[in-house]
Amino acid sequence: MSTAAMLRAAGVGLGDEVIVPAFGDVEVAEAVTLAGGLPVFADIDPGTYCLDPVAVAAAVTGRTAAVVAVHRFGRPADVPGLLEVGRRHGLLVLQEGESEEPYDEIAQRRQRAAFLDERLKGVTTPEATVGHTYQQYVVRVPGNGRPDRDAFARALRARGVDCRVPVKTPVHRLPEFRRCVSLPETERAADETLALPVDASLTKRDMQRIVAACNALGGLLQPAL
Template identity: 65%
Template sequence: MGTIGMLKSAGVGAGDEVIVSAYGNVELAEAVLAVRALPVFADIDGETYCLDAGAAEAAVTSRTAAIVGVKRFGSPAGMGRLEELGRRRGLLVVEHREEADADPSAVARRRVHAAYLDGRLTGVRTPVVCEGHGYQQYVVRVPGNGRPDRDAFAHAVRRRGVNCHVPVKTPVHRLPDFQREVCLPETERAADETLALPIGGELSRRDLQRVVAACNALGGLLQPAF
């Protein structure tokens, strides 16, 4: 059952509020609107990119009916804390699946690739390692220094033959249909700094070496701008 179906079956509807992340997945906010409820944006954990339980609890009001969590980029972190919050506050907690579960052998291969990159990348901040991570995407940080370092970095990496992409270009609360005056510092920072590097099972060791060489050669972009 999809997110809309789960919300409907639980009786969530007009007048209710549903807490969601603004970091990607505009379809979550659209699903909340589809059942005539109001999406309320809460901040993410800056390490896992999942909805932060503390921020979600701070967003709870007397009208809150549900919380929707996502295992972001394959990270399972966060759902347990959201479920505990739901039990304590009497709220429905729904898990939105970002994508279908991959074949175990493909996940194992991605984990091997992630471990290789973790141990060799110095030009970016690598993901925080957590148990059970499926690495649907390998998302690193390219911190800004008063200039668009992430975007310049991505452009330079692509010129070196490495396919990369920005996983979330615009948080949902910045989109015209959902624009809100809300303080989401970790969401804003992640949208400005994150970059997804290739990690698929089809990559060879030589491909991974190219990723490492390209990123590490550009590490100077991480230094403070004077």
């Protein structure tokens, strides 16, 4: 069942607010609109990139009917924390899951992620939390008032590393959903995150090339004097 269908089945309709993340795909906000509701954006936890229960609680109003928790990059959202917010305020909490994958493929991605965790320098590697399947291996390239992440990505691609920006534009910046809302962690994540390859098809030599390319670019991350 689609998110819009689940919302309609739960009685969410015209005028109801539904709290969703802005860091990610636009489809969740569109599903709220299709159900007749109004998407309200709350900030993310900087470690998980999923909705922060504290931010969700702060976004609740008398018109809030539901929360949609989105699992991001293979890392589960804080569903217990969000359910507690829902219990306190009488809200429906729905989950937008990521597609299930074969165990062997997940195990190989975790192995490659561990390889990168141990060797990468100059970037912030993802937290190795329980249940992380590494659908995407997302690092942070901190900025110094310059577009360091973008320069870093271009330099990696020039060295043959197939990296990509996971969320180019947060949903609250899009014209159809533009909101005057403070989402500092969402903004920071959109500016700093970069997904490195951890596909099961990658060889050890491929992984070594990724590490060598990233570590050779550490100078891009040094603060300007």
